[in-house]
Amino acid sequence: MLCGIFIKARQSKDLDDRIGINFYNGIYCISARLNQALNKMKTPSESETIKTEVVCPNDTNPMGILQGGRLIQWMDIAAAVCAQTHAGKICVTASIDHVDFKMPAKLGDILTITARITRAFNTSMEIFVQTHAMKIGSEKKVLINEAYFTFVALDENAHPAPVTQLKPVTEEEIKRYAEAQKRKG
Secondary structure, three states: OOOOOOOOOOOOOOHHHHOEEHHHHHEEEEEEEHHHHHHHOOOOHHOOEEEEEEEEHEEOOOOOEEEEEHHHHHHHHHHHHHHHHHHHEEEEEEEEEEEEOOOOOOOOOOOEEEEEEEEEEOEEEEEEEEEEEEEOOOOEEEEEEEEEEEEEEEOOOOOOOOOOOOOOHHHHHHHHHHHHHHHHH
């Protein structure tokens, strides 16, 4: 058994035993089984996906504003690449949750769409996607949209398949990881 300081909220003894963490003399000890599992985990940065688009005339309404459906399509593609990179399997969109259109994008704007996994469950993953817009001649990027996408990994027979677990590293990743469980309910 490997021992060291392992910070986590104190769970029930039953949960500690099931996940391979034990508490001895004020120190959390990680079982060899859990340590092996942690080494197989992936970090969010390993599958982060950045997609760039230019808003063209066929992407806009008559006012020259990007159509919301087109933006969601681009975000879905970025999220799918992120999910498939993490899982190493084909992934399909299961849901889109909490879509916020904060500002419009206009004809000629350059969009940067960033997709990052927040949590891996058994066969599904939550992906957080943000879109920033930048006008030509400006270096200022403005957040115009964000949403949470849920993807399910599929095996070769199109059945749900297990996914690699996620190891959040930064404070923001740890926060989003915990919040994902609350959103899933």
